[in-house]
Amino acid sequence: MNDATLRVHPRPVPWRDLLLPWRVLAHFYAHRQLAWQFVRREVLGRYRGSALGLLWSFITPLLMLSIYAVVFGMLFETRYEPAGAESGMQYVLALFCSLNLFHFFGEALNRAPRLMLDHPNFVSRVVVPLEVFGIAAVSAASVHLMISMSLLVAAALATGVGIPPTAPYLLLLLLPLLMLSLGITWLLSSAGLFVRDIQALTQPLTTVLMFVSAVFYPLSRVPEYLQGWFLLNPIALLVEQSRRVMVQGHALDWPTWGLLMAVSLVVFHLGYSFFMRTKHLFADRI
């Protein structure tokens, strides 16, 4: 046997493995099989044993879509674009797109503080790279996002609104969204073990965040003196951009995208580093 199999415990993860993006990617590539198993477990496990199974991933967003369509599209008659420039159907689809994106982040935010607590056996009894749970949780949310986005496309085509040619830009927007969600998931799943109160905090925080993230209104409607504050929230920018490229047919705003990439990269590495540097304490806190 060579020294490659020699393991020293404990050995802190060197900073270069935490801060160089390709090193992080290589780490997860090495664990791709394990990560895949946990993604599977997370996605399938949620509905296993329920009668409708994965169908629930369709039913829930569909239900949401109809509620929001009735309340905001028909009762409140809110619009993103100036009066006359947007049909009711367009508004509903744009709203659905915004909600999907927000729910993706909200799901990650709500799941994160409980992530380790939900898997106590894996933390203290099974030797497993715990960071894959973050990947699994975000992947599960991604599956739901994909399902609801395909519902959106189907609805756009069926109602004759159509999908604008700028829609593929959404894939570019998913990159910062994924990194942001992963970073937050890692950060909170570790912090949630040390400060249990975070669990109680994320639920109301998600609601607050939904209302300040330009889900129901365009950022341009925000009063001048508040706009600076609203722009501090990367989710608001993501939501707005996704709606613009996916439904309204505007081109991607590259400076905004660049800013989003920078912010999400920082959050990603911050969250990952925090997780990797504290995970040796998890078993004591579970």
Place this chain on the structure above:
Amino acid sequence: MSPNPLPDDVVIRVETVSKRYMMWDSTLHVARYAAACCACGIAPDGAVGTRLARWRQSLRPDFHALDGVSFDVGRGQCVGVIGVNGAGKSTLLQIIAGTLTPTRGRVLTRGRIAALLELGAGFHPEFTGRENAVLNATILGLSKDEIAERLPAIEAFAEIGEFMDRPLKTYSSGMAVRLAFSVATQVRPDILIVDEALSVGDAYFQHKSTRHMRELRERGVSMLFVSHMGEIVKNLCDRALLLHRGRLLTDGPPGIVVDRYHGMLAQKEADDSERALAEVKGRGLVRSGTRQAEFGEVELLDASGRPRRAFNVGETAVLRCVLRMRESLANPTVGFIIRDRLGNNIFGTNTFLHELPPVHPAAGERLEVRFEMPLNLGAGHYAVSVSAHAGATHYEGNYDWIDQILVFRVLKGPHRFVGTSALPVTLSRRSLTPSEAA
């Protein structure tokens, strides 16, 4: 790579491993500590680490689950870790497996480790046995192809039949255990770590897995396992470690270590029965007599004078009683009786029956009486009652009588027999010649 690489024939090296549990007063302290640790990436031995440790101590003293434990495990060795509950056995295994981080010291290991810290940990109840087996094998580091190749062997060893494709929630606990054990051993680890796993499952599976562990050992797999059953350790291991309150007490041949462990158990039982006696005294239910003389200490010792509550068959025990005289009494008799758990009289005697020369202790004097005897008794629990009285029996004038003042245990010996008496049998056997038969 490391300053002190592992010699080739060593697969596990535990270097002065300590595990302290910090007793926190509030979550805020935890957060401050975690933040500090994270910010600096501190080594616990460094200057900052030491200062942090002192600060923590000032908050609340720590609990030492492990205290400076060091040992090596050679390739192909099977090492049993024994100790009473709370000795730190599981903590040690968790640290070696890598789920728990030691406060001090480090662990070097070589090769693939399969750890069964809790059988079925990581199983998902909604997934089938096969899916769970694949996940578990992946966790243990097998590639997709390796899993496909070994799945039949895993299935065969687990012997759960068509349940392999049913959700785990439909399994009996024995079935889940069989599957977990099957996966852990069929992945062909270099090091197998097992925590109390063999105490679950039915007798058939226990037997089968014991046999399998022996086979693994012959194939050169190193094993480390925890048990509080001395017999299994004696049976399977070629070395044993005795842990007590986080310290490594003994490291040596299983026979010697297990005996020491049994001795320790006896000590613990002695403490327990003393506590029980205190309660009994409080109730005053089973003590009677005029108290003209009173029992002070009543102890059961081994031949070397140490308190013991567990003895091997035929081992010498000493019952030591101290009688405190309230009044001056003419030749008080001190006696005892041993009863089995059903209350049958097994043996009893006293100073009168043994015709000791008469004494006349004055008031305030303390009289010590020692009964030394080989415990030729069958395995089981026994209770000792003591009495101080005038004449031959306590009916004549009872000074002090304490019922069941202590309980002791006789352990199963190498030769099994039935009954409460161990008669010194000598056996011989031969075939009779035809002429003798006639």
